[in-house]
Amino acid sequence: MNKIFDKIKSGNKTGYLMSMPYVVYFSVFVAFPLAFSFFLIFHKWNIITPMEWVGLRNFDRLFHDMQFLKSIRNTLVFLAIHIPLQISVALFFAIQLNKKIKFRGFFRALFFLPVIVSGVVITILWEQLYSYETGLLNLILTRFGFARIPWINSPEWAMPSIAIMATWKNVGLYIILFLVGLQGIPGYLYEAAEIDGAKPYQRFFHITVPALNNTMMLVVILSTIGGFSLFIEPFVMTGGGPMSSTLSAMLYIYNQAFYFGHMGYAATMGFFFAFIILIVILIQKKVVERD
């Protein structure tokens, strides 16, 4: 103990002073909430009446809660559409933008525009685009002789519709990340492959795709986190419906905590979802390291 004290004394005093803001922030807004969250998951509490110890009953309830299981299923549906769509669209436009063309900056800025605009704006706008009778998308479909699609009005279409909207909002960021990755591929690789007679699709699958592996993992990780954080889109657009088909993980936590006042149970779900996210990230990391 004394030894540590000596070390602290001999260290740079200003260093401690300047680190103080973070140490205080960490203690109050990270360490305490983390510890308290671990405490909460064993309790039943609505903030007003005294806490009640319930042991592992919150977890027991979790695995028998149909709505909770549904929210996981919905999140998986979201990710199953969002991730492949996001990667293919972003990669397509990144490859176009990587060619020697004019107006590159203009297109880059245009694709990026939805990224900086608030999700609330995007959601209010897309609710109108998706509207069954009067929405822009169905107007265009009927103009070309197709049937209307019940975008956010049917349980089958609602979550895919939100996934398409989320892709439209975020893809600009991933176009930029893929573009950075593409610019890191040395041109001689393509020249050598061309001399060896490799066809364009072979060059794509044997040079471009492997070189972008890390970027793809990043897209998967960020999208997974995004999927489990999905909140404002269903909150504003569908309220979780129809028939709970867009009830996202975060929306369910929000409802449990701030609508029903089930703090302990909501904390348990938060804990569980955080755990899932960490596991997904760890698996991704392992996959990347193995390559």
Place this chain on the structure above:
Amino acid sequence: MGKKNNIWVYLSLAFGGLIFAYPFLWMMSATFKPEMEIAKIGLLSANFNLENYRAVFDKIPIGRALLNSVFVSSCVTFSAVLFGSIVGYALSRLQFWGRDLILGVILFTMVIPFQITLIPMYILMVKFGWVDSYLSLIVPGMISTFGILLFRQFFLDIPQDLIDAARIDGCNDFAVLFKIFFPLSKPVIITVGILSFMASWNDVLWPLIVIRVRELMTMPQMVTIFKVGGQAEGQIGSQLAAAALLAVPIVIVYAFFQRYFIESMATTGLKN
């Protein structure tokens, strides 16, 4: 290769551009149209007017919400840059026991999903008495851990000679940071500034949780409540007008500084 290929590139980019731009144009045009004319593919109307915006200003204190958002986001941005640079300086340029421990803790906290701390954070706000106060919107965002890391990384590359010379002139560490390092650190200040501002400006979930009185609501929260809470009375035009009022300020700023926005937000990719 050659010209013929390029035509397809331009065509696909133009098509993509249309998909990204047209909904925004359609939204802007709809905000000026009478309710009956919104359900059209085209943008033009002979009856453009400001009724939808008037309805928004009549029904909700949207001006106040804009001021709240500007105030909250400015405070968060200013302090994220200030504290980010101070802590970043200590972690890159000063020797003291526990420095690597702090760095390790910062890297560790970056992977903690917010789902796990959200509920306890709300309870903390209740216990502090910060619900329905600017404090709950500002204080938890005052430090950006990613900002600290960006400043630290940038400061590591500044030559020691500059510090030594300033020390001889009698500068202490704070003076070195603000007088020598700050003028050299424009790129990182811009990045941390934009990231903090955007995170605070666009956040809805946290304000929804900690703010209930209308006078303190931030702009995105106010627009959300306007739509979800039923005050918009199902009027599509005024919902879109409220959304436009939220989008336009940031789009204008983006139009002038788009390069900085894109570069800053692309650094979030390096986070993991």
